[in-house]
Amino acid sequence: xxxKIEKDVLSGQDTxxxxxxxxxxxxxxLPTWWVYTFYVTxxxxxxxxxxxxxxxxxxxxxxxxxGYSNRTELTRELEAQAxxxxxxxxxxxxxxxxxxxxxxxxxxxxxxGGRSAFQTNCMQCHGAGGAGNTGFPNLVDDDWLWxxxxxxxxxxxxxxxxxxxDNSRQSLMPRFGAxxxxxxxxxxxxxxxVLSLSxxxxxxxxxxKIWQEQCVACHQADGKGNQELGAxxxxxxxxxxxxxxxxxxxxIFYARNGxxxxxxxxxxxxxxxxxxxxxxxxxxGR
Amino acid sequence: xxxxxxxxxxxxxLYATRLKVYPRAxxxxxxxxxxxxxxxxxxxxxxxxxxxxxxxxxAPSQAILIDLDGRRGWFFDVxxxxxxxxxxxxxxxxxxxxxxxxxxxxxxxxxxxxCPQTVWTxxxxxxxxLIEGDRNExxxxxxxxxxxxxxxxxxxxxxxxxxxxxxxxxxxIFYFVDAPTTLARIFRGEASLEVYFFVGLFTATTYMLAGxxxxxxxxxxxxxxxxxxxxxxxxxxxxxxxxxxxxxRGKHKxxxxxxxxGDCVDCNLCVAVCPTGIDIRDGQQIECIGCGLCxxxxxxxMSKVDRPRDLIRWDTLADQQTRESGGSGVPWRxxxxxxxxxxxxxxxxxxxxxxxxxxxxxxxxxxxxxxxPNFVRLSNGDIRNSYAVKILNKRQSEQRFELAxxxxxxxxxxxxxxxxxxxxxxxxxxxxxxxxxTFRVFVTVPPAAAPAGSRSVEFSVRDEAGRERASHxxxxxxxxx
Numbered sequence: 001x002x003x004k005i006e007k008d009v010l011s012g013q014d015t016x017x018x019x020x021x022x023x024x025x026x027x028x029x030l031p032t033w034w035v036y037t038f039y040v041t042x043x044x045x046x047x048x049x050x051x052x053x054x055x056x057x058x059x060x061x062x063x064x065x066x067g068y069s070n071r072t073e074l075t076r077e078l079e080a081q082a083x084x085x086x087x088x089x090x091x092x093x094x095x096x097x098x099x100x101x102x103x104x105x106x107x108x109x110x111x112x113g114g115r116s117a118f119q120t121n122c123m124q125c126h127g128a129g130g131a132g133n134t135g136f137p138n139l140v141d142d143d144w145l146w147x148x149x150x151x152x153x154x155x156x157x158x159x160x161x162x163x164x165x166d167n168s169r170q171s172l173m174p175r176f177g178a179x180x181x182x183x184x185x186x187x188x189x190x191x192x193x194v195l196s197l198s199x200x201x202x203x204x205x206x207x208x209k210i211w212q213e214q215c216v217a218c219h220q221a222d223g224k225g226n227q228e229l230g231a232x233x234x235x236x237x238x239x240x241x242x243x244x245x246x247x248x249x250x251x252i253f254y255a256r257n258g259x260x261x262x263x264x265x266x267x268x269x270x271x272x273x274x275x276x277x278x279x280x281x282x283x284x285g286r
Numbered sequence: 287x288x289x290x291x292x293x294x295x296x297x298x299x300l301y302a303t304r305l306k307v308y309p310r311a312x313x314x315x316x317x318x319x320x321x322x323x324x325x326x327x328x329x330x331x332x333x334x335x336x337x338x339x340x341x342x343x344x345a346p347s348q349a350i351l352i353d354l355d356g357r358r359g360w361f362f363d364v365x366x367x368x369x370x371x372x373x374x375x376x377x378x379x380x381x382x383x384x385x386x387x388x389x390x391x392x393x394x395x396x397x398x399x400x401c402p403q404t405v406w407t408x409x410x411x412x413x414x415x416l417i418e419g420d421r422n423e424x425x426x427x428x429x430x431x432x433x434x435x436x437x438x439x440x441x442x443x444x445x446x447x448x449x450x451x452x453x454x455x456x457x458x459i460f461y462f463v464d465a466p467t468t469l470a471r472i473f474r475g476e477a478s479l480e481v482y483f484f485v486g487l488f489t490a491t492t493y494m495l496a497g498x499x500x501x502x503x504x505x506x507x508x509x510x511x512x513x514x515x516x517x518x519x520x521x522x523x524x525x526x527x528x529x530x531x532x533x534x535r536g537k538h539k540x541x542x543x544x545x546x547x548g549d550c551v552d553c554n555l556c557v558a559v560c561p562t563g564i565d566i567r568d569g570q571q572i573e574c575i576g577c578g579l580c581x582x583x584x585x586x587x588m589s590k591v592d593r594p595r596d597l598i599r600w601d602t603l604a605d606q607q608t609r610e611s612g613g614s615g616v617p618w619r620x621x622x623x624x625x626x627x628x629x630x631x632x633x634x635x636x637x638x639x640x641x642x643x644x645x646x647x648x649x650x651x652x653x654x655x656x657x658x659p660n661f662v663r664l665s666n667g668d669i670r671n672s673y674a675v676k677i678l679n680k681r682q683s684e685q686r687f688e689l690a691x692x693x694x695x696x697x698x699x700x701x702x703x704x705x706x707x708x709x710x711x712x713x714x715x716x717x718x719x720x721x722x723x724t725f726r727v728f729v730t731v732p733p734a735a736a737p738a739g740s741r742s743v744e745f746s747v748r749d750e751a752g753r754e755r756a757s758h759x760x761x762x763x764x765x766x767x
Binding site: 016031033101103131142143236237238239281282 | 301519659667705
């Protein structure tokens with residue numbers, strides 16, 4: 001309780017009567033209406049507590065009379081967003097891939113939508129920019145296992161590779177060494193032959209003979225591969241599982257049969273179309 | 287003891303009821319200047335959104351429009367894009383230094399003549415005076431019990447206030463949306479919720495601040511009076527009461543001599559006309575907005591009692607101090623370090639802004655290299671880098687650009703984008719009017735020509751006439767050897 005109300009000589013103002021270590025406080029009265037704004041904030045708080053979730057409770061928290069929750073708000077926003085996109089998505093659903101690429105508006109939408117879907121579903125294996133990784137194909141270069149035109153890309157995404165989907169890309173390279181089709185030295189000989197296809201080292205006659213017997217059915221006589229069978233081109237500088245001698249030896253000895261999910265079972269058709277457009281535009285599309 | 291102790295007194299109240307100010311009408315030079323400022327400033331505010339400007343079919347026809355949805359600022363023939371917001375920043379900095387400069391020279395001229403709070407309060411007070419009469423009548427009616435006539439006058443006043451406030455809120459929203467169509471939509475009930483919200487918000491604040499809060503905005507809410515003292519010095523021209531001339535003040539009868547009597551006849555007119563309700567004769571006060579109405583009032587009285595004018599006048603504190611001690615005053619020094627500094631800052635900022643504006647181009651190019659992967663080795667061994675290229679076309683017509691690359695002689699360019707006409711070196715990148723064109727560009731070099739590590743290159747775009755419009759630095763990355 002203030003006890004010593006004084007009038008300050010210099011300013012002519014009263015003090016509040018409070019004193020701290022000899023320092024006294026002048027009483028500069030606040031406008032009364034200003035005080036009312038404080039009361040208004042108190043009323044606001046009470047009303048807010050009644051309307052919105054606010055107080056913790058033993059079983060959770062008070063719900064508020066408006067039934068507001070962030071989760072329903074988010075759901076509503078997502079629905080509104082989907083509604084806003086619906087016009088474009090509907091057009092993408094009915095348009096052909098070629099038509100989408102010709103329409104600047106649809107193309108821009110498909111690129112953005114494809115990029116977003118890629119970042120969510122594809123980048124875990126193929127990398128954020130589509131550069132791939134050992135065992136996961138690079139989508140940015142011009143080398144394709146199952147074909148690089150837009151319809152082939154679409155089909156690969158839709159049905160996947162070596163999975164249970166009826167239309168998935170299927171092929172199986174034999175485990176030449178592990179299943180004792182070839183002996184270790186034979187695998188080594190054909191490894192030398194494969195290396196020679198891209199101009200690395202010289203092959204032995206034995207390697208050429210094994211190549212003719214075992215490999216040309218899929219990889220073709222010239223080693224350029226067959227996209228119908230997902231048989232890679234062995235004459236270029238691009239190696240999915242590594243292009244050094246040891247990696248190629250292992251590829252022939254144990255075989256490599258990578259797989260990819262059938263995204264048609266998980267994503268809607270418009271999203272897969274957008275993904276195909278996006279992947280095709282990454283740089284390798286034919 | 288420098289304080290008188292009043293131990294037994296009850297504690298003084300911590301809250302004070304506002305003493306209502308009843309400013310009296312006054313005529314004179316500064317009142318006329320204030321009316322002129324009011325007409326000019328309100329005219330600018332209310333009319334500018336209605337200025338039309340022909341920009342062709344695909345652009346708004348409003349001369350000044352800040353289109354937040356479209357992310358463009360339209361200022362006659364200048365279109366500001368969001369990344370050029372620094373022009374707005376520059377104008378705000380200019381405004382701030384202009385305010386400092388004016389304050390150092392003339393005290394609170396901004397507060398007294400140009401501040402929206404002052405201008406709208408002046409307008410509201412005019413309405414009040416026309417409907418309820420001048421100071422004395424208003425005070426009398428306010429003291430009288432409520433009657434039908436009083437209620438009618440008060441009701442009419444508030445109705446006119448709200449109408450002005452609504453026009454103010456309406457004019458504000460017209461700077462952000464097309465004025466004629468929005469006005470029609472507002473009255474047809476078809477405008478967006480945002481439009482109604484902001485019209486309502488500015489109607490409410492104008493009515494509250496100019497009708498009810500008035501001088502309390504300046505005294506309690508506004509930070510400017512609190513720190514403008516830092517710009518003022520003893521050479522700033524402010525409203526001053528010439529104490530040495532006016533004191534001792536007192537009533538004066540016609541015919542009496544003036545010996546031993548100051549020029550102030552204590553008529554209190556300067557207090558009666560003050561819009562903030564203070565007595566200028568008490569010296570400098572934080573409430574004083576420097577409007578000069580007390581000068582007009584005092585001059586009325588001085589001419590009545592036949593004494594020299596300007597007992598209250600615009601003057602510097604330095605001049606008044608020397609006059610008070612018997613000197614003949616000191617001349618005003620507008621040129622002093624403080625004003626020179628503010629003028630120099632104004633000049634520098636204005637020059638920088640002018641340079642930025644003159645160097646501003648209507649085409650901009652940005653190039654961002656894909657870093658994942660850094661480069662791609664193609665099946666024939668070629669090395670390729672990908673770039674996200676954006677071309678900003680600020681013109682109101684469609685442009686076709688040719689993209690060229692310097693610094694990598696054997697490179698070939700490839701393009702992806704729905705708006706590419708042709709391919710290879712003849713490709714033209716089409717960019718719509720007032721839009722950004724986005725393209726993926728592939729730069730491919732044979733393995734022998736690929737740099738080891740990164741090499742600086744430069745992209746540039748030429749228009750159809752072959753003139754270079756914009757360029758952007760980038761790098762091309764090849765495999766380390």
